[in-house]
Amino acid sequence: MRQPFFSALTFLFAIYCSPTYADLSLTLNEEEMAKANAMYQQYCSLCHGKDRAGYKADNAPSLKSHSMLSTAYPQLLFDSIAWGRVNSAMDGYSRDMGGPFSDSDIILLIRWLAQKESITPVELTQTSISGDALKGKALYASNCASCHGDKGQGVTAPAIADQLFLSSATDSYIKHAIVNGRDDTPMQSFKNQLEDDEINDLVAYLRSQASGWKKKPIELAQWPSADEYVLNPKGQDPTFNLREGRYVPAHEVVRALEDKKKFIVLDTRPGSAWQRIHIPGAVPMPYYRDKSKIADNLPNDGTWIVAYCACPHAASDSVINHLRSLGYKNTAVIDEGILKWIEMGLPVIAGKDKVVGLEDKDG
Ligand code: HEC
Ligand code: HEC
CATH class of the missing domain: 1.10.760.10 (Cytochrome c-like domain)
Structure with a gap:
């Protein structure tokens, strides 16, 4: 077998x-x-x-x-x-x-x-499941939206209307998750809550949210060199008001960018995220970088260093904690994180200098 x-x-x-x-x-x-x-x-x-x-x-x-x-x-x-x-x-x-x-x-x-976990892979069919997407939409609103978000964008649970998820997940994968739930997580099994037809309707509804997105490698930009780390090296220091001695509001960072203040912005997400979209002038500094290398090329002379991630805090906190342990004085985490930053309509760019709209179609 x-x-x-x-x-x-x-x-x-x-x-x-x-x-x-x-x-x-x-x-x-x-x-x-x-x-x-x-x-x-x-x-x-x-x-x-x-x-x-x-x-x-x-x-x-x-x-x-x-x-x-x-x-x-x-x-x-x-x-x-x-x-x-x-x-x-x-x-x-x-x-x-x-x-x-x-x-x-x-x-x-x-x-x-x-x-x-010593799993035995379950063989799922590749055939698509048919159902009534409109009925599925109503079922989704009453059974699923509280955790997965009203548009499937994810709140406390994964984003199941996500284009990347839908481009990899087959209908039978989605159905299996709804029928069986996810052991030891808030995702319960709906086997006894919903009829088989209703589950098919839900799958049809989720499938209808897919846009036909295709996986495609992106054109990679060069990472900035060390002499590009400090923004506006001749500018003045910014004034930041930190919450809990650590978190700087996004609008203060935008103002500092506009006023051409002297500071460093670190993007602590994986390098792929920086390639896709980042705050202008941000230097990639992934949270997983070897701790002994994080401080390379970062001046420890009181220049402000602000870090962000998507999270909004986990990855940036880990990098800032490390810099603080090395005695860096003016350090902060952008409170909102970049996902909120984008939602707020604040400036972002892709790759080295490509200006993009807020809808980043190339993923
Ligand atoms: C109480 C919150 C909650 C509700 C209600 C809920 N889910 Fe979930 N769901 C989750 C969580 C949390 C996960 C991720 C579980 C894990 O693996 O850690 C999940 C996972 C899933 C997954 C798998 C996603 C993946 O990436 O593999 C699917 C599909 C899914 N849910 C569909 C639904 C549908 C459809 C409904 C409504 C019928 C629903 N869920 C209701 C919390 C919920
Ligand atoms: C900064 C936080 C973060 C880090 C670091 C991270 N993940 Fe995730 N991961 C998430 C979130 C959040 C999701 C759910 C995304 C969504 O909403 O669909 C996820 C989803 C996943 C899924 C899909 C699971 C499912 O139920 O469908 C896999 C697999 C996964 N991550 C593996 C990894 C692996 C392996 C690594 C390390 C190489 C990693 N992740 C690092 C936050 C993270």
């Missing part, structure tokens, strides 16, 4: 994915397990928690629920990590997107996640 099933999975995966015929068996040895664990702790535990149970920051979901792992392994897990999810704290980690991982790094991580 097991062997043919795995080859079918491998085959499907190989069609979608460039690393041809990747080994997807759940037979990592001790050394590989240790390497994957170290990667996970450095890159993922910030939000998904050391124990993979989720909800450490930003309502990041569980990465150990069997219902998720057994249906998401391998393709959806790979895609979620490689490409991330639009407009959420989950950014893409693949090199194609400007992130740190090769395809084989990602494959090592997903094999580790699956092997840790």
Whole structure:
């Protein structure tokens, strides 16, 4: 049973994915397990928690629920990590997107996640499910919107109308999640709450939110060089009023940018997120960077340093905490984070200097 099933999975995966015929068996040895664990702790535990149970920051979901792992392994897990999810704290980690991982790094991580929980992958059909999207919309509003948001944009639960999610998740994957829930998380099973037809209607409604978004590697911009870190080096110092001695309101940062004050802005998300969209002049300083390198090229002379992430605080707090431990005096975290910043209509750019509208279509 097991062997043919795995080859079918491998085959499907190989069609979608460039690393041809990747080994997807759940037979990592001790050394590989240790390497994957170290990667996970450095890159993922910030939000998904050391124990993979989720909800450490930003309502990041569980990465150990069997219902998720057994249906998401391998393709959806790979895609979620490689490409991330639009407009959420989950950014893409693949090199194609400007992130740190090769395809084989990602494959090592997903094999580790699956092997840790000894899952048996569930084979789901690729056929689409038909249902009444209009009925599904009403069912969604009364049963799902409280956690997933009125438009599926995610609130305390993942964004299930997300274009990246919908481009990877099959109808049967979505249905399986609704029928079975996600063990040990707030996502209950709706098996006894809703009829089979109603669940199909919900799937049809969620599917109707997909825009036909396609995965596509982006053109990567060069990271700024050290002599570009300080904005307006001849300008005056800004005045920031910090909440709890740490958080600076977005509008004060915008004013400092407009008034050409001297300061540094750090983007603490993965490099892929900086490539996609960032605050003008921001320097990429991913939270997972080796701690001994964070301070390289950052002047410790009282120049203001403000950091932000999507979160709004987890990644930026970790970088600012480190700078403070090294004695950096004027440091702060942008209170709202960049997702709110974008919603507020404040200025952003993509790549090195490409000005973009607020709808970032290239993901
Ligand atoms: C800054 C916080 C943050 C970090 C760091 C982070 N994630 Fe996530 N992750 C999230 C959030 C939030 C979501 C849910 C996104 C949404 O709304 O759809 C998510 C979703 C996911 C999913 C989809 C799970 C599902 O149920 O569909 C996977 C898989 C995942 N993350 C893996 C990882 C891995 C592996 C890493 C490390 C390489 C990582 N994440 C790092 C916040 C984070
Ligand atoms: C009480 C809050 C809550 C309600 C109500 C709720 N969900 Fe969820 N849902 C969640 C959470 C939290 C998760 C992520 C669980 C995890 O893996 O950590 C989730 C996960 C999911 C997923 C899997 C997403 C992925 O990335 O794999 C789907 C699909 C989903 N929910 C659909 C629905 C639908 C449809 C409804 C309504 C019938 C619904 N949910 C109602 C909280 C909720």
